Amino acid sequence: xxxxxxxxxxxxxxxxxxxxxxxxxxxxxxxxxxxxxxxxxxxxxxxxxxxxxxxxxxxxxxxxxxxxxxxxxxxxxxxxxxxxxxxxxxxxxxxxxxxxxxxxxxxxxxxxxxxxxxxxxxxxxxxxxxxxxxxxxxxxxxxxxxxxxxxxxxxxxxxxxxxxxxxxxxxxxxxxxxxxxxxxxxxxxxxxxxxxxxxxxxxxxxxxxxxxxxxxxxxxxxxxxxxxxxxxxxxxxxxxxxxxxxxxxxxxxxxxxxxxxxxxxxxxxxxxxxxxx
Amino acid sequence: xxxxxxxxxxxxxxxxxxxxxxxxxxxxxxxxxxxxxxxxxxxxxxxxxxxxxxxxxxxxxxxxxxxxxxxxxxxxxxxxxxxxxxxxxxxxxxxxxxxxxxxxxxxxxxxxxxxxxxxxxxxxxxxxxxxxxxxxxxxxxxxxxxxxxxxxxxxxxxxxxxxxxxxxxxxxxxxxxxxxxxxxxxxxxxxxxxxxxxxxxxxxxxxxxxxxxxxxxxx
Numbered sequence: 001x002x003x004x005x006x007x008x009x010x011x012x013x014x015x016x017x018x019x020x021x022x023x024x025x026x027x028x029x030x031x032x033x034x035x036x037x038x039x040x041x042x043x044x045x046x047x048x049x050x051x052x053x054x055x056x057x058x059x060x061x062x063x064x065x066x067x068x069x070x071x072x073x074x075x076x077x078x079x080x081x082x083x084x085x086x087x088x089x090x091x092x093x094x095x096x097x098x099x100x101x102x103x104x105x106x107x108x109x110x111x112x113x114x115x116x117x118x119x120x121x122x123x124x125x126x127x128x129x130x131x132x133x134x135x136x137x138x139x140x141x142x143x144x145x146x147x148x149x150x151x152x153x154x155x156x157x158x159x160x161x162x163x164x165x166x167x168x169x170x171x172x173x174x175x176x177x178x179x180x181x182x183x184x185x186x187x188x189x190x191x192x193x194x195x196x197x198x199x200x201x202x203x204x205x206x207x208x209x210x211x212x213x214x215x216x217x218x219x220x221x222x223x224x225x226x227x228x229x230x231x232x233x234x235x236x237x238x239x240x241x242x243x244x245x246x247x248x249x250x251x252x253x254x255x256x257x258x259x260x261x262x263x264x265x266x267x268x269x270x271x272x273x274x275x276x277x
Numbered sequence: 278x279x280x281x282x283x284x285x286x287x288x289x290x291x292x293x294x295x296x297x298x299x300x301x302x303x304x305x306x307x308x309x310x311x312x313x314x315x316x317x318x319x320x321x322x323x324x325x326x327x328x329x330x331x332x333x334x335x336x337x338x339x340x341x342x343x344x345x346x347x348x349x350x351x352x353x354x355x356x357x358x359x360x361x362x363x364x365x366x367x368x369x370x371x372x373x374x375x376x377x378x379x380x381x382x383x384x385x386x387x388x389x390x391x392x393x394x395x396x397x398x399x400x401x402x403x404x405x406x407x408x409x410x411x412x413x414x415x416x417x418x419x420x421x422x423x424x425x426x427x428x429x430x431x432x433x434x435x436x437x438x439x440x441x442x443x444x445x446x447x448x449x450x451x452x453x454x455x456x457x458x459x460x461x462x463x464x465x466x467x468x469x470x471x472x473x474x475x476x477x478x479x480x481x482x483x484x485x486x487x488x489x490x491x492x493x494x495x496x
Contacts, residue, residue: 239360242451
């Protein structure tokens with residue numbers, strides 16, 4: 001009976017739960033799904049991480065390449081993020097060139113990297129004007145069940161923490177780069193931007209961490225990204241119905257607590273993968 | 278918290294012309310200082326079967342940059358403009374039909390997304406599409422000293438610490454859309470929203486004046 005009701009009137013079905021301050025999957029309105037994290041899942045990448053938020057699964061692999069720095073910023077390396085939503089992850093995505101959502105997500109991740117200054121560009125520079133690192137961060141969604149942006153950011157930050165780059169020196173005699181594979185070091189991650197996504201139902205009810213179904217029924221979406229100093233890096237709300245100031249403030253407070261939770265998770269996982277001595 | 282709004286609130290010279298193209302159902306050009314955007318709206322028209330939505334109209338937004346093909350940045354902007362317009366339009370009055378909004382950037386001198394939103398709103402108005410409320414775009418920049426500059430030019434945006442763009446609705450003056458660049462505190466965000474809400478009043482007054490001017494000739 002309930003299944004029939006859900007199929008025929010999905011919005012009414014959700015409303016009847018929201019009225020009782022809970023959601024069809026048993027969560028409260030302000031509750032995130034279980035987040036699990038696995039670091040170093042891809043052995044051939046320089047850094048990688050697999051994140052699951054409920055059913056949503058996102059994997060991030062980072063590849064470091066040597067390149068000459070851009071002429072306008074000769075002392076900075078750079079990061080190139082790319083978000084891929086293959087047809088594998090949901091029936092809503094078709095094969096072919098990346099759709100609007102994938103492109104918007106890529107731009108969002110690029111904006112967060114730039115706004116939060118996750119890594120100082122200078123740290124990626126090997127020799128000014130000559131050689132620097134480029135980090136290609138490929139983020140791929142394996143299972144799409146809503147809240148893609150949060151998962152992408154957790155995957156990105158954890159994978160960056162996992163990156164180990166070999167030491168590179170430019171030899172004086174030959175003027176060529178020499179890569180010392182035996183000496184590897186971690187990156188210096190300056191900031192940990194973590195996002196929290198919200199969906200607005202019927203212009204007034206705000207729920208966190210929406211599933212794909214809740215996303216499609218909601219009237220607006222919003223993602224708040226904060227760093228560990230409680231500063232906002234991004235407040236991304238691509239349209240939809242308007243939100244009052246108080247609701248916005250609630251969302252920001254929730255995002256700040258979420259940041260603490262996720263930072264703790266990332267730290268625990270990093271500690272657990274460190275080789276025991 | 279006291280917000281000193283009056284001292285910081287300056288907008289560049291605005292300009293708007295509606296119904297300047299003959300082919301689209303609604304068109305407008307919007308000028309903010311040296312930033313300029315041309316908008317055209319087609320529809321309601323027949324919709325492709327695969328894009329048909331059974332209970333409302335399908336809105337497509339295309340942004341053409343001044344030079345070169347549209348890139349990822351334009352896609353992200355298109356998404357912002359489309360979802361803002363969808364929230365303002367009463368698209369359930371035209372089910373199974375298509376609306377398309379084309380925005381051509383004529384010149385970019387900062388606050389471009391805000392200018393696109395304003396041009397879009399004026400074009401939708403010109404097309405006579407039913408809307409629940411109007412909306413306007415406001416860009417705020419926070420400079421190195423923490424001063425808020427509304428409607429910044431490209432140079433001001435470049436020198437600033439953070440740039441925030443909001444879409445404000447005319448009914449309740451609340452935030453419909455928000456995208457930001459750079460990091461800022463919660464307090465600064467609240468101030469920027471307050472400033473944008475004040476600025477939106479000026480912009481809605483400008484809308485009113487320019488529409489009045491246009492119809493004063495025909496009535």
